[in-house]
Amino acid sequence: xxxxxxxxxxxxxxxxxxxxxxxxxxxxxxxxxxxxxxxxxxxxxxxxxxxxxxxxxxxxxxxxxxxxxxxxxxxxxxxxxxxxxxxxxxxxxxxxxxxxxxxxxxxxxxxxxxxxxxxxxxxxxxxxxxxxxxxxxxxxxxxxxxxxxxxxxxxxxxxxxxxxxxxxxxxxxxxxxxxxxxxxxxxxxxxxxxxxxxxxxxxxxxxxxxxxxxxxxxxxxxxxxxxxxxxxxxxxxxxxxxxxxxxxxxxxxxxxxxxxxxxxxxxxxxxxxxxxxxxxxxxxxxxxxxxxxxxxxxxxxxxxxxxxxxxxxxxxxxxxxxxxxxxxxxxxxxxxxxxxxxxxxxxxxxxxxxxxxxxxxxxxxxxxxxxxxxxxxxxxxxxxxxxxxxxxxxxxxxxxxxxxxxxxxxxxxxxxxxxxxxxxxxxxxxxxxxxxxxxxxxxxxxxxxxxxxxxxxxxxxxxxxxxxxxxxxxxxxxxxxxxxxxxxxxxxxxxxxxxxxxxxxxxxxxxxxxxxxxxxxxxxxxxxxxxxxxxxxxxxxxxxxxxxxxxxxxxxxxxxxxxxxxxxxxxxxxxxxxxxxxxxxxxxxxxxxxxxxxxxxxxxxxxxxxxxxxxxxxxxxxxxxxxxxxxxxxxxxxxxxxxxxxxxxxxxxxxxxxxxxxxxxxxxxxxxxxxxxxxxxxxxxxxxxxxxxxxxxxxxxxxxx
Numbered sequence: 001x002x003x004x005x006x007x008x009x010x011x012x013x014x015x016x017x018x019x020x021x022x023x024x025x026x027x028x029x030x031x032x033x034x035x036x037x038x039x040x041x042x043x044x045x046x047x048x049x050x051x052x053x054x055x056x057x058x059x060x061x062x063x064x065x066x067x068x069x070x071x072x073x074x075x076x077x078x079x080x081x082x083x084x085x086x087x088x089x090x091x092x093x094x095x096x097x098x099x100x101x102x103x104x105x106x107x108x109x110x111x112x113x114x115x116x117x118x119x120x121x122x123x124x125x126x127x128x129x130x131x132x133x134x135x136x137x138x139x140x141x142x143x144x145x146x147x148x149x150x151x152x153x154x155x156x157x158x159x160x161x162x163x164x165x166x167x168x169x170x171x172x173x174x175x176x177x178x179x180x181x182x183x184x185x186x187x188x189x190x191x192x193x194x195x196x197x198x199x200x201x202x203x204x205x206x207x208x209x210x211x212x213x214x215x216x217x218x219x220x221x222x223x224x225x226x227x228x229x230x231x232x233x234x235x236x237x238x239x240x241x242x243x244x245x246x247x248x249x250x251x252x253x254x255x256x257x258x259x260x261x262x263x264x265x266x267x268x269x270x271x272x273x274x275x276x277x278x279x280x281x282x283x284x285x286x287x288x289x290x291x292x293x294x295x296x297x298x299x300x301x302x303x304x305x306x307x308x309x310x311x312x313x314x315x316x317x318x319x320x321x322x323x324x325x326x327x328x329x330x331x332x333x334x335x336x337x338x339x340x341x342x343x344x345x346x347x348x349x350x351x352x353x354x355x356x357x358x359x360x361x362x363x364x365x366x367x368x369x370x371x372x373x374x375x376x377x378x379x380x381x382x383x384x385x386x387x388x389x390x391x392x393x394x395x396x397x398x399x400x401x402x403x404x405x406x407x408x409x410x411x412x413x414x415x416x417x418x419x420x421x422x423x424x425x426x427x428x429x430x431x432x433x434x435x436x437x438x439x440x441x442x443x444x445x446x447x448x449x450x451x452x453x454x455x456x457x458x459x460x461x462x463x464x465x466x467x468x469x470x471x472x473x474x475x476x477x478x479x480x481x482x483x484x485x486x487x488x489x490x491x492x493x494x495x496x497x498x499x500x501x502x503x504x505x506x507x508x509x510x511x512x513x514x515x516x517x518x519x520x521x522x523x524x525x526x527x528x529x530x531x532x533x534x535x536x537x538x539x540x541x542x543x544x545x546x547x548x549x550x551x552x553x554x555x556x557x558x559x560x561x562x563x564x565x566x567x568x569x570x571x572x573x574x575x576x577x578x579x580x581x582x583x584x585x586x587x588x589x590x591x592x593x594x595x596x597x598x599x600x601x602x603x604x605x606x607x608x609x610x611x612x613x614x615x616x617x618x619x620x621x622x623x624x625x626x627x628x629x630x631x632x633x634x635x636x637x638x639x640x641x642x643x644x645x646x647x648x649x650x651x652x653x654x655x656x657x658x659x660x661x662x663x664x665x666x667x668x669x670x671x672x673x674x675x676x677x678x679x680x681x682x683x684x685x686x687x688x689x690x691x692x693x694x695x696x697x698x699x700x701x702x703x704x705x
Contacts, residue, residue, distance in 0.1 A: 446480060
């Protein structure tokens with residue numbers, strides 16, 4: 001196996017990991033298999049940070065880029081472009097009479113009783129939206145023929161408008177894409193350099209508001225992402241890398257650069273998806289079938305649920321929410337995605353005091369420019385990282401980032417000015433307030449995410465990774481009442497390692513309405529075959545490995561406004577399939593909601609097929625108990641919430657903890673890219689694979705803080 005490289009661009013740090021393979025020169029241990037580095041993200045040109053990190057790591061390992069077999073990349077660039085509205089000059093062309101769909105939205109209100117509610121602004125303003133006379137029925141039949149003359153006049157107006165990208169979304173095109181394709185042909189004949197996105201290709205699903213938003217988002221970021229990906233690929237080739245550059249998409253699979261450039265909206269949650277895969281891999285290795293994935297980086301914290309070693313997925317999600325935790329306050333994107341909740345609670349999240357005298361964390365972040373005050377790079381506002389420095393959890397002697405010299409004095413000054421002064425608190429108390437608020441924010445996010453999916457977190461295990469999660473994991477474990485936490489080897493760069501563990505995969509989705517009572521099994525078989533062929537085409541662009549196929553359908557009772565996913569058995573449907581479809585839906589509905597509903601017609605709405613390359617299962621592992629306790633070489637004071645104040649904590653180097661060695665809290669376990677904090681009631685045991693397995697040494701009542 002030749003080396004592979006994973007590159008994860010986050011809001012604060014860019015993580016680079018090399019997979020040396022099980023037979024690599026550094027050995028077979030997971031600790032040695034994934035050497036890595038972190039560099040500050042270069043927001044003006046993200047490829048510079050990637051290239052700098054790769055060159056640094058290649059020099060340390062004596063690695064020739066010409067020997068690298070694959071480079072896998074995940075990025076926040078698409079997400080940031082949508083949040084900050086930094087995309088291309090984009091127009092929307094739609095069916096006459098439906099120009100304002102993305103502005104009128106639907107009846108959903110994220111604040112039901114707010115009479116002065118302000119809905120998020122549409123991505124494309126009204127003056128940039130155009131219409132063509134045409135109309136299809138919900139079954140794809142032509143009700144009003146496509147008006148070629150009117151379409152040509154629209155193309156002329158688009159030429160005069162100087163647009164870089166055009167989104168095309170016609171009514172019911174998910175059932176019949178002919179009109180959208182005709183307009184694309186007209187547009188390309190006159191404006192061949194303009195990027196064109198069709199809703200029938202980007203998101204062929206019912207519900208015009210979500211579909212139109214998705215195609216608008218794809219067109220809006222397409223020129224930016226295509227330019228960036230080509231630039232990165234050319235720079236890598238100039239440095240001797242001849243291997244493919246692949247991207248991880250929001251659904252947790254890999255796609256080629258060409259596919260990513262055509263459908264960049266599928267990259268919106270690419271980095272967090274890698275983290276969920278990383279956690280799922282560890283869950284499978286240790287046989288944990290209920291896992292809470294907790295990924296905290298420099299800008300955000302991401303929480304996902306993993307059941308039966310598989311991250312939960314969804315067909316829609318929201319980006320750029322204007323109100324935290326408020327569904328409907330963001331931009332809906334209807335693509336397959338690993339389901340998670342993401343909040344502004346990273347190390348660089350800025351702490352402030354609101355008009356009511358309450359400490360607020362995020363969503364603003366110091367990012368990498370200027371960064372937390374403690375970094376000494378020009379930041380002056382207090383952040384979560386600054387609070388952790390003040391509380392002794394992070395220390396200049398053990399921080400591990402070679403390019404950053406932590407300044408406790410700068411952290412203290414920022415906390416005093418931004419939080420302590422306005423509240424009349426000393427620096428230490430203000431830092432405790434910041435830490436407790438961010439921990440409670442993450443705890444609430446986890447609870448909300450679980451409740452919305454009908455899950456009880458009792459009995460779940462946590463996998464903590466990212467530069468910030470191990471600092472806060474034990475506090476969240478206590479607040480949530482969890483029994484154990486795993487901090488894997490390479491936790492600081494977990495998402496990038498997850499990229500290297502991801503399969504090539506693509507999920508094709510299309511709406512097709514039918515009922516269980518009047519099931520058109522022949523049309524369903526044809527649709528599923530087409531979806532499988534479509535997904536396999538994308539996957540085969542990156543691999544010729546054996547493939548696995550998963551099929552599902554979104555179903556509901558008549559009269560309901562939303563659907564639940566239902567897994568389908570393999571093989572084609574036959575004339576008796578209606579009864580099978582009703583049975584599998586009823587079982588799934590009972591699992592979701594506790595009971596089924598009798599004598600109500602069952603509807604099937606959208607169908608999906610996921611094709612993925614088959615990967616080897618991880619080697620099974622079992623946790624080992626402590627056979628001896630480590631003795632710290634030094635100590636330092638840290639704040640321990642369980643003790644109610646400052647305690648003297650042992651400092652341990654993670655690299656020196658042999659398998660079976662236990663560490664009792666209060667303690668800090670330091671490594672190059674993160675730090676694990678143990679309170680007085682926690683004990684960690686080093687595992688043979690390099691993981692830290694953390695449990696409570698004295699159970700707090702009901703897991704209460």
